[in-house]
Structure formats: structure tokens, C-alpha cells
Amino acid sequence: MSKAFFTVTTGPFTLLSNFSTGSKSLVKEFCVNVLQNQTLNITFTPSINTSYAFINGIEIVSMPTSLYYSQFGDKGVRLVGHNSQFHIQNNSALEMIYRLNVGGHSISPINDSGKLFRKWLNDTDFFLASNVNSISNGAIQINYTSIPPYTAPKEVYQTARTTRTSEDNKRYNLTWRLPVDSGFKYLVRLHFCKIQPEVKQRSNKGFRISIRNKTVEISADVITWSGGQGIPVYRDYVVMIPNKKSNVKTPLFIELRPNANSSSGYSDAILNGLELFKLNNSDANLAAPNPEVPHPLSASPSPSPLKSPAPQPLPYKNSKSGTKSVSFIEATVGVISVIFLLGLTIIWRRMRTKSIKSETPPILQAVGRRFTLQEIKTATNNFDRDLIIGKGGCGYVLRGYIDHEHTPVAIKVFRPTSSQGFREFQTEVEMLSKLRHPHLVSLIGYCNDERVKIIVYELMAHGALRDHLYKTDNPPLSWKQRLEICIVQQSSKLNATSRAVSGEE
Numbered sequence: 001m002s003k004a005f006f007t008v009t010t011g012p013f014t015l016l017s018n019f020s021t022g023s024k025s026l027v028k029e030f031c032v033n034v035l036q037n038q039t040l041n042i043t044f045t046p047s048i049n050t051s052y053a054f055i056n057g058i059e060i061v062s063m064p065t066s067l068y069y070s071q072f073g074d075k076g077v078r079l080v081g082h083n084s085q086f087h088i089q090n091n092s093a094l095e096m097i098y099r100l101n102v103g104g105h106s107i108s109p110i111n112d113s114g115k116l117f118r119k120w121l122n123d124t125d126f127f128l129a130s131n132v133n134s135i136s137n138g139a140i141q142i143n144y145t146s147i148p149p150y151t152a153p154k155e156v157y158q159t160a161r162t163t164r165t166s167e168d169n170k171r172y173n174l175t176w177r178l179p180v181d182s183g184f185k186y187l188v189r190l191h192f193c194k195i196q197p198e199v200k201q202r203s204n205k206g207f208r209i210s211i212r213n214k215t216v217e218i219s220a221d222v223i224t225w226s227g228g229q230g231i232p233v234y235r236d237y238v239v240m241i242p243n244k245k246s247n248v249k250t251p252l253f254i255e256l257r258p259n260a261n262s263s264s265g266y267s268d269a270i271l272n273g274l275e276l277f278k279l280n281n282s283d284a285n286l287a288a289p290n291p292e293v294p295h296p297l298s299a300s301p302s303p304s305p306l307k308s309p310a311p312q313p314l315p316y317k318n319s320k321s322g323t324k325s326v327s328f329i330e331a332t333v334g335v336i337s338v339i340f341l342l343g344l345t346i347i348w349r350r351m352r353t354k355s356i357k358s359e360t361p362p363i364l365q366a367v368g369r370r371f372t373l374q375e376i377k378t379a380t381n382n383f384d385r386d387l388i389i390g391k392g393g394c395g396y397v398l399r400g401y402i403d404h405e406h407t408p409v410a411i412k413v414f415r416p417t418s419s420q421g422f423r424e425f426q427t428e429v430e431m432l433s434k435l436r437h438p439h440l441v442s443l444i445g446y447c448n449d450e451r452v453k454i455i456v457y458e459l460m461a462h463g464a465l466r467d468h469l470y471k472t473d474n475p476p477l478s479w480k481q482r483l484e485i486c487i488v489q490q491s492s493k494l495n496a497t498s499r500a501v502s503g504e505e
Contacts, residue, residue, distance in 0.1 A: 001021070001022070001023065003050060003051045003052060004020055004021065004051060004052055004053065004054060005018050005019065005020050005046070005047040005048070005051040006018075006019060006044050006045055006046050006047055006051065006052070006053030006054075007019065007044075007045045007047060007053075007287075008042065008043065008044055008045075008053075009042075009043045009045070010030075010032055010040065010041060010042045010043070010093075011032065011040075011041070012284045013032060013093040013280060013284045013285075013286060014283075014284065014285045014286065014287050015028070015030055015093070015095070015286050015287065016028070016286075016287050017285070017287035017289075018047045018287075019287070025056075027119075028095070029095070029096040029118075030093060030094065030095050030096070030286070031063070031068055031069075031093065031094040031095075031096070031277070032093045032094075033065070033069070033090040033091060033092075040060065042058065059117065061115075061116055061117055063114075063116055064114075064148070064150065065090055066148075067116075067150065067151070068088065068094060068187065068189075068277065069088050069089065069090045069092070070087040070088045070089065074087070077187070077236045077237060077238045078216060078236075078237050078238070079237075079238050079239075079240075080188075080211050080212060080214050080216055080237050080238065080239040080240070081212075081214045081239075081240070086185075086238040088187060088238070088279065092279055092280055093279075093280045093284070093286055094187065094277040094278065094279060094280075094286075095277060095278040095286045096118075096275070096276075096277055097178070097180060097186070097276045097277060097278055098121070098126070098178055098274065098275065098276040099118060099119065099120050099121065099274075099275050099276075100120065100121055100122070100123040100126065100176075100273065100274040100275070101120040101121065101122060101123065101155065101156050101159065101273055102123045102127075102134075102156075102159070102160060102161050102191075102271045102272055102273050102274055103123065103134030103135060103136070103159045103160045103161040103271075103272070104122065104134065104136065104155060104156065104158070104159030104160075105122055105155075105159075106119070106120060106121050106122045107119065107120035107153060107155055107156070111153060111155070112153055113149055113150050113151070113152060113153040113154070114148075114149065114150025114151075116150060120152075120153070120155075120156060120273070123161075123176065123274065126176045126177055126178055127161065127174075127175070127176055128175040128176065128177055128401075129173065129174065129175060132161060132163070132174065133161075134159060134160065134161050135159070135160055135161070135162055135195065135196065136158060136159040136160075136195075137158055137159075137195040137196070137197070138158050140158060140195050140197075140229075140230045141230055142154040142157050142158065142193065142230055142231075142232060143228075143230055143231050144231075144232065145227065145231055146225075146226050146227060146231055146232065146233045147232055147233060147234060151191075151232070151234065152191055152232070152234075152273055156191055156272055156273040157191065157193035157195070157230075157232040157272050157273070158193075158195060159195075159272065160193070160195060160270050160271060160272040161174055161270070161271055162174075162196070162268050162269065162270040162271075163207075163256070163258045163268045163269045163270075173255055173256065173257045173258075173269075174255065174256040174257075174269055174271060175253060175254070175255045175256075175401075176253070176254045176255075176274065177251050177252075177253055178251070178252045178253075178254065178276055179249035179250070179251055179252070179386055180241055180249060180250055180251075180252045180276070180278070181241070181249065181250070181278065181288035181289075182241045182242060182243050182244040182250045183241065183242070183243035183244070183281065184240075184241060184278050184279060184281060184286075184288075185238055185239065185240050185241075185278075185279040185281075186238065186239050186240075186241065186252070186276055186277065186278055186279065187236060187237075187238055187275075187276070187277040187279060188211055188236070188237045188238070188239060188254065188274075188275075188276055189234055189235070189236050189273075189274070189275040189276075189277075190209070190234060190235050190236075190237075190254075190271060190273075190274060191232065191233075191234045191271070191272045191273030191274065191275075192222040192225065192226070192232065192233050192234065192235070192270060192271065192272055193222065193226070193230065193231065193232040193233070193272050194222045194223055194226070194228075194229045194230070194231075194270065195229070195230065195272075197229075205219060205259035206218075206219035206220045206221040206224075206259060207219070207220050207221075207256055207257060207258045207259055207268070207269035207270075208220070208256070208257045208258075208259055208269075209235075209254075209255070209256055210253075210254070210255040210256075210257070211237055211239050211252075211253075211254050211255075212239050212241075212252055212253060213253065213408060213459070214239075216237050217235070219259060220235075220256075220269075222270060232272070234273075238279070239252070247288075247289045248385065248386065248388070249386055250386075251386050251387060251399070252276075254274070256269035256270075256271055257269060369444060369445030369446075369456075370445060370446060370447065370448070371402075371445050371446065371447040371454070371456060372447065372449055373447055373449040373452060373454075375402070375447075376400070376411060376447050376454055376456075379400035379401055379402050379409065379411060380398045380399075380400040380411055381400075383398065383413070384398070387399045387400065389410065390410075390412075394414055394415065395412055395413045395414040395415050396412075396413055396415075397410050397411065397412045397413070398410070398411045398413070399411075399459060400456075402444075402456070408459040409444055409456050409457065409458065409459050410441070410456070410457040410458065410459045410460065411454060411455075411456050411457075412454065412455045412456075412457065413452070413453075413454050414452075414453035414454070414455075416451065425448075425453045425455075428455065429443065429446050429455060432455075432457075440488070441457045441458055441460060442457065442458045443455070443456075443457060444456040444457060444458060
């Protein structure tokens with residue numbers, strides 16, 4: 001099996017490239033359009049002469065063209081982050097990435113609607129707020145008056161997750177985290193159906209829907225969309241995941257948040273089902289790059305911030321991260337005295353570092369919010385590597401959530417071996433606490449527990465400046481915006497020079 005690397009193509013589309021199943025068994029599902037009197041050819045090609053290709057089974061199911069493709073006369077699908085619509089033409093290919101029965105059990109292919117033999121998985125592995133309960137109403141009659149019955153089985157619409165129920169009677173956001181490949185567009189389909197017997201009227205405020213930190217619906221109301229209780233409906237969106245050099249999966253976050261309601265306090269959010277499809281790129285390619293061979297330091301599933309590799313953007317929103325290489329010195333067994341002295345030096349440095357950081361200096365106590373290490377672990381899912389959004393020589397930056405997962409933040413973790421010591425860490429916290437500007441990242445707080453130096457910033461959902469300038473599908477910056485950024489950077493440099501000359505720094 002270690003030699004089974006192969007490519008799969010059909011017509012002009014590359015479905016898999018240099019692909020390997022490893023030790024797992026899996027099923028890949030694709031949508032391709034076959035014209036009348038056209039033959040569907042599926043070709044498996046070994047990647048190199050010493051490898052081989054294999055397949056255990058192939059299922060071909062005819063589906064309605066209108067199920068996932070745009071139809072003639074449709075206004076198209078909303079493109080997330082843009083004021084435009086996107087049409088999914090039937091000359092495109094799609095790969096099914098996730099198909100989830102939200103709040104309900106898995107549904108086998110034999111129980112799918114429309115004889116389409118799709119499998120619907122439970123969403124537990126992707127749903128973040130474990131303290132939010134699911135709801136079900138098997139007695140409610142599902143009336144397919146707004147959408148065709150083959151869209152999804154009734155079991156999908158008879159179960160849901162909603163912000164109305166929680167173990168502690170509090171309202172939480174509904175958030176799903178879906179790891180995806182970068183460099184592709186994705187079709188996000190959200191299934192809705194009001195199944196609570198007590199909810200029969202339209203909401204005054206509705207709820208907010210965000211995809212990849214971008215709001216797609218300000219006041220969503222299922223009753224308004226569908227026309228009544230027990231009537232299913234869905235909404236489609238297309239989102240672009242910018243290309244990254246790393247082969248690591250990028251987390252796609254989908255969030256539903258209740259809006260404040262003057263009469264009932266809050267209006268509830270609800271979701272019954274979720275589907276996610278990858279769209280082929282301009283090269284007719286659906287294949288993701290193979291994962292890199294894991295580095296020995298990254299083998300642990302729950303990495304410690306003291307052992308993790310190192311990323312970090314600068315405090316500017318338009319910063320560009322750099323990397324440093326770390327050199328390792330090999331000592332021979334014969335040089336016992338050198339090893340002994342080295343060991344003493346390390347112990348002395350650690351004791352000295354611990355004594356320096358045992359107390360938080362009064363200057364730090366006066367700026368920002370101090371987080372405990374446990375709060376940082378909770379915010380980052382114990383420093384989950386899939387949440388890394390930046391890297392550099394001094395540390396790495398993760399995306400996280402604080403305040404019961406209500407507030408997205410960027411969390412910068414300094415490496416103990418970085419060139420920035422405690423004084424530099426303190427200086428950065430102080431500097432950011434004094435600077436407030438639309439083009440500068442705002443400081444939220446810091447953590448200085450257990451020999452770990454961490455700074456918490458506001459999250460820049462649209463990425464760094466380079467993400468809107470170089471080889472990207474993001475909307476380009478206007479020349480006015482670029483000039484404003486240049487002025488801000490130059491002004492910051494002049495202010496820093498002035499402080500240095502006056503002896504303040």
C-alpha cells in the first residue's frame with residue numbers, strides 16, 4: 001500500500017492527483033456533467049513506474065441537474081465577501097467534502113431521498129459548542145412546498161441545533177469548524193426547517209450567519225424564507241479559501257448568532273443540515289496536494305506551545321512574516337565535560353528565566369487583559385495546529401475564540417528559544433496598548449504564565465496586506481488604500497525614531 005500513488009481523471013477534470021489512501025478505507029464523491037450520447041471515462045494512472053493504482057468499487061448515480069448546479073435564469077449564488085453572485089455552471093466538477101445531518105444521527109445511503117444514495121453524517125465531530133443541545137421532532141410533517149423532496153431526506157429536517165436550548169439556559173453561538181484544502185472555491189449549502197411547535201411566527205430580528213468571519217445574512221428568518229412551520233428551505237453560498245504554500249488543512253468556520261430582540265430578549269438561530277462541495281479551479285483540477293511528511297516535532301496531536309514551530313505576523317495588519325532557521329549542535333560522546341557544562345548552563349538559565357517571570361511587572365498589570373494559560377488553551381483547542389494563521393522566527397499565531405467562543409482573536413505565542421526575550425515581549429505589549437489606529441492591530445491582552453509569553457490581538461479576518469496584493473483571488477486594494485497604508489507605516493517609523501532619539505526607547 002505504501003506504493004499506491006495514482007491520479008484519477010475524467011474528461012478534462014483531474015479528480016485526484018498523486019493520491020494515496022494510506023492505511024484508511026474511504027469513499028470519494030464527485031459531481032460531473034455527462035452530455036447526451038457522451039461516454040463517461042474514468043482513468044486511473046500510477047504516478048510513477050514503481051507505483052500502482054487500485055479501486056474497490058465505483059457507483060454512478062444519475063442526479064437532477066438542478067440539485068447543485070445553477071439553472072438558466074437563476075440569479076446565482078452569493079459570493080462570500082463580495083457584492084456579486086456566482087453561477088455554478090454544469091460544465092464544472094464538484095467534490096463532496098462534508099454532508100452533515102445537524103443535531104441528528106447519521107443517515108445511511110439506502111435511506112436517502114430521491115434514490116440518490118447519499119450518506120449524511122452526524123455533525124458532532126465538527127460542532128464546537130458541546131454545551132448546546134440538539135432538538136428533534138419526529139412527529140412533525142415535512143412539507144416539500146419550497147424545494148424538491150430529493151433535496152434532503154425528512155430526517156434531516158426533523159432534527160436540528162438551535163440556540164434556544166442549552167444545559168445552563170444560556171444562549172450560545174452555533175459554530176462549525178470544517179477543515180478544507182486551500183486554493184479552492186467551496187459551495188456551502190445550509191438546510192433550514194422550523195420544527196419547534198412553539199415557533200409559528202416570523203422573528204423581528206432573526207439571526208446572523210457568518211462564513212469565514214464574513215457576514216452573509218444579517219437577519220435570517222426561516223419562517224420568512226420557507227413560508228411556515230415544517231417547510232424546509234436551503235440557502236447556498238460560495239466562499240473562496242485563499243491559497244497557502246503549506247499543505248495543512250485550513251479551518252472553515254460557519255457561525256450562526258442570535259440577534260437581540262426587544263420582545264423576547266433574543267431570536268433563536270437554527271440549522272438542520274449542512275453540505276460542503278469543492279469546486280474545480282481554472283485548471284479543471286479538484287485535487288489537493290498530498291500532505292507533507294510530518295516533522296518529528298509535530299507528531300503530537302496536542303502540541304505544547306513550548307515545542308511548536310514558529311509563526312508570527314508583525315503588529316501591523318499589512319505585515320509580512322519572516323522565518324528563521326534553527327541550527328542544532330551535535331556533541332560527541334567523548335566531550336563529557338562540555339555536555340556537563342552545557343547542562344549546568346541550561347539549568348541556570350531556566351532558573352533565572354523563571355525568577356524573572358514569576359511576577360508580572362506592574363507596568364504589564366496596567367495594560368490590557370491578563371489571560372491564564374488555561375484560557376489560552378481553551379481558546380485555541382489546546383494549541384491546535386490547524387488554527388495556525390501565521391509564522392515567523394519569534395513564534396506562531398493562531399486563530400482562537402474567547403468569552404465563551406463569542407469573540408474571534410489572533411493569539412501570538414512566543415517560542416522560548418526566540419530572539420525576543422521578556423523585555424521585548426513587555427515592550428511590545430506596552431507599545432500596542434498605547435497605539436490605536438484603523439490600520440494597526442489592537443491589543444486585547446496577554447498571558448505570562450508558566451514560562452509562556454503570549455499576546456492576544458484582534459483578529460484580522462481579511463488577512464494581511466500581501467493577501468490582497470500577490471497571487472490572490474481576494475478583492476484588490478484601491479490605490480487610495482495603498483497610499484494610506486504607506487503613510488501610516490512611514491509615520492510609525494518616524495515616531496519610533498523620535499522616541500529613540502529622545503531616549504524614550
